[in-house]
Amino acid sequence: MRISILGAGSWGTAISLLLAKKNFEVRVWDRNDKVLDDIKLNRKNDRYLPGITLPSNIIPKYDIKEAIDGAEMIVVAVPSHAVRDVCSKIKDCVIKDQIFISLTKGIEDKTFKRMSQVIEEFFSENKVAVLSGPSHAEEVSRDVPTAVVVASKHEDVALKVQDTFMTPNFRVYTNTDIIGVEIGGAVKNIIALAAGISDGLGFGDNTKAALMTRGIAEIARLGIALGANPMTFTGLSGIGDLIVTCMSMHSRNRRAGILIGKGKSLKEALEEINMVVEGVNTTKSTYQLSLNIGVEMPITTELYNVLFNGKDPKLAVTELMQRDKKDELESMLFNKVVI
Numbered sequence: 001m002r003i004s005i006l007g008a009g010s011w012g013t014a015i016s017l018l019l020a021k022k023n024f025e026v027r028v029w030d031r032n033d034k035v036l037d038d039i040k041l042n043r044k045n046d047r048y049l050p051g052i053t054l055p056s057n058i059i060p061k062y063d064i065k066e067a068i069d070g071a072e073m074i075v076v077a078v079p080s081h082a083v084r085d086v087c088s089k090i091k092d093c094v095i096k097d098q099i100f101i102s103l104t105k106g107i108e109d110k111t112f113k114r115m116s117q118v119i120e121e122f123f124s125e126n127k128v129a130v131l132s133g134p135s136h137a138e139e140v141s142r143d144v145p146t147a148v149v150v151a152s153k154h155e156d157v158a159l160k161v162q163d164t165f166m167t168p169n170f171r172v173y174t175n176t177d178i179i180g181v182e183i184g185g186a187v188k189n190i191i192a193l194a195a196g197i198s199d200g201l202g203f204g205d206n207t208k209a210a211l212m213t214r215g216i217a218e219i220a221r222l223g224i225a226l227g228a229n230p231m232t233f234t235g236l237s238g239i240g241d242l243i244v245t246c247m248s249m250h251s252r253n254r255r256a257g258i259l260i261g262k263g264k265s266l267k268e269a270l271e272e273i274n275m276v277v278e279g280v281n282t283t284k285s286t287y288q289l290s291l292n293i294g295v296e297m298p299i300t301t302e303l304y305n306v307l308f309n310g311k312d313p314k315l316a317v318t319e320l321m322q323r324d325k326k327d328e329l330e331s332m333l334f335n336k337v338v339i
């Protein structure tokens, strides 16, 4: 089988390697020719996944149309702000049997669409799946045991993707709740940024546990309001991805947060990380979405003010701590409005 990967960043490259080890023909496209040159000439991607050798059945393609030609699956691995543009580049050459798999974690600015919805807007006749869960590229590329989830409205597609991606060290579960899987994967990046800020400010494990627990409560509140199954937030793309992103030093979101907590500006932090920090754009879109649909998201709101209104992170923490007194179970009664 031929599989096309659009985006040779860390995750696109790690997934290319996983699929290449399964002997698929993997065609990789990236907008950055230097990355493709490195794969072609040196069998490496030093910019995004240093120290990993890439086999010869990962074939770099400089022309995106050539990259998707004859592919049974098209894997979208670009940052969320680029998904619409990439879809528009291939809109005239996709055929309806090709399955899309989104690896991207984000909510589009202004439209508030999940990534699978952006893809479906262009390719309404194609089936779409989403692969998400706690999975840092650096560990997957070293075959560290990892469990993820594939979600699709179409069970046959979820099962096919599960078969295609599963390895002895990469365990893939299926889930039909694509809304919950995408909201969990996108919004945990907001909480990971906040957790990093807490670490950077020198707060402790108690603070981070509080952020994570109250974080999953607000992620679930939003997801359920959008029609997700509450159980999804107890799973790999809910609490699972939240744990790995808030705890791991591989996480770009957490690392950016640490830098901000230590006093760097958002711009300085992003320059230092030099890879996509999805939580920044997702904070903007999610904050606006939560206002639009009336879902209370206090951590997201405070982070929005820190990132975009210059609020002192310490004051944000103080204000989170001093909100009105609450009953825990009542505060977790989820909004039933479905939009």
Ligand SMILES: NC(=O)c1ccc[n+]([C@@H]2O[C@H](COP(=O)([O-])OP(=O)(O)OC[C@H]3O[C@@H](n4cnc5c(N)ncnc54)[C@H](O)[C@@H]3O)[C@@H](O)[C@H]2O)c1
Residues within 6 Å of the ligand: 007, 008, 009, 010, 011, 012, 030, 031, 032, 035, 048, 077, 078, 079, 080, 081, 082, 085, 086, 103, 104, 105, 106, 135, 136, 137, 138, 274, 275, 276, 278
């Ligand atoms: N890195 C991980 O461990 C990991 C794991 C799971 C999911 N993800 C998700 O995968 C997505 C991609 O992340 P990544 O870690 O591979 O990012 P990255 O920063 O490592 O690489 C980004 C890639 O996207 C390309 N790109 C950037 N802007 C573009 C544009 N405007 N048009 C086309 N291409 C563009 C870059 O050339 C680069 O190849 C994100 O949504 C991320 O949340 C990442």
Ligand SMILES: O=P(O)(O)OC[C@H](O)CO
Residues within 6 Å of the ligand: 105, 133, 134, 135, 136, 189, 192, 241, 244, 245, 250, 251, 252, 253, 254, 276, 277, 278
């Ligand atoms: O490095 P991050 O923070 O973008 O997180 C990567 C993945 O989403 C972890 O599952």
